[in-house]
Amino acid sequence: MSSSATLSSIEICAGAGGLALGLESAGFSPAALVEVDDKALATLFANRPEWNLVEEDLNAFDPDHHPESYDVDLLSAGTPRVKSMATINRKDDHPERKLVKAALYLVGAVRPRAVLLENVPGLVSKDDFSEVRTEIEEELNHLGFRLFKNVLNAKDFGVPQNRSHGFFVALQEPYAQSFTWPSPSAETPTYVGDVLYPSMASRGWPHAQEWAQEARIVAPTLVGGSDKRGGPDLGPERAKAIWERIGINGGTLADEPPGPQDGWALGSDRKDLPALTVAQTALLQGFPPSWQIAGRKTRGYRQVGQAVPPPLAAAVGRQIAAALKARAADSPQPWPAG
Template sequence: MGGLTFVDVCSGAGGMALGLEQAGFESRLLLDDDEVAVQTLKINRPQWNVLRTDLRDFDPVEHPESYDVDLLAAGLPRVRSSATARRVDSGLEEQLLKATVYLVHAIKPRAVLIENVPELTHADSHGAFREFARTELDHLGYTFSRFVMNAVDFGVPQNRKHGVLVAVRRQWAEAFRPPASTLSEPVTVGTALRSSMAARGWVDAAHWAAQADQPAPTLVGGSKNRGGADLGPTRAKKKWATMGVNAHTVGDRVPGPDFVWDPELGRDNMVKLTVEQAALLQGFPSTWQICGLKTARYRQVGHATPPPVGKALGRAVAEALNSDSLASAAG
């Protein structure tokens, strides 16, 4: 399934792009408007063509490498959902959604992939955008589909649901199938983080890992207008507490050999997850570097599309786009 190319917009920390790379795609262009995210992309993949720009200002005429690609991928900033109902609505997220659809007009990829909150696929509040996207893409010759997938079903140690909009040119659309899980049971927080918790000689790492016997709740990156890093809303913090984790902050380093872990004594005796550990819970490899100060680094991780999700979606798109050549070979 090699030889396929993609453009990735609003690339962030590179989770979607990394997953597509793992699925056999080659990047033509990545873009993001955040300086620190662009640094993250460049330090991990110096060979990637990375552009710092606002998607709404992007002109593909100035970047001809964006034409004739197989896939346009967009892990866009999250639109409002039930979890962010109190957020002040700037309209930016919806503008970026429309900008992605308009970009399809210009570069005409064989497939389009938009990843966001589950509500984007079904909530009445996003019905106008879905109809706009379906109408525009149908006019351009694409078949539009939507579905929800959970990262935990693809090896990510986290319950994290994704709303996915896919548009495939009609020639290949019938062959597209949403990714199906192949896991028999989920990866737990303890399994994912036991080695890192023991990295500085903490003797209770195995004991802690045994208690952290479930996937993580959804990590939330927060906004630039919000305060410091934490692991999510009140319900998520309570879930973390059952695993002996202080979710009200993000740690600077893993516990040392003398750390006393006793959740009954309160937050000070619970472990704090580091940015690097949060990245592991998002399915990033341990070698992936996140640039910036702690809050900015955690924000990039929390906003990222988990690479295993990108990989699963990439494979599904690749199978559809290669279906004509496979059929020809079989004939």
């Protein structure tokens, strides 16, 4: 356990920083963040230049070359989305599973007191993911951790989006004795219109207030993070239909919010409706307005679509921090030999 009040962490596959930002608010200070994408690294540097960024592929990352990685309180990872067994024979599926293996290897090398792995909800509970899930469980148990699994929805933690994430949390004894999952917020759900109204009104759009009233909904999941996918949009047709019902063109992204000359009417053709900007989608993901996303629309939105909503990450991070601090006076159990 760190001697100071701040807990230490290392994060791999850091992306645009959603997980790291949430963990920061929960009391974790990253000793290093590992990422290979240049635009994601530019995003991290623009917002937290003091963070130690390591530009390296996870498969090649050697903690011996980064001694600050050792003896941290937490290793966190939001590895690329693992696909189900139904698509395991697809050639492009193998890198995602290899990154999960690399993350597990790094747990054994770094020896943190706690581990946080985030991925698709199905990895936690669906049969199609049982092979990878079993590998995660067996390896973490072998390394001396007690494992906790859960699926949490970001809308239950102040994010205006219906978005589920699968989490594996593992802690060494005796810290595991004090861990519990965060409870959903008892407050009224956060709505799209409330979050985006200041941005929609920022350029003098005369319909901002009317639109915000219509947009008192929780958004569908923002989809668009795949590296194999085409240009940016707000997801499949069913999601675009929801956006269209509140007067948003979900088939594209805009360069700026609507202005004084832009019209708006429910029932208009999709192409005649205003579209959201990358910055606005980041707001829907729970990033603060000050968080800058580097890159043009496609690569910027890809970072947003792949991110863990910071408020959700913060909720899980606070529970991990509480468990670590509750047992701060106890020494961790020795690691298994070999």
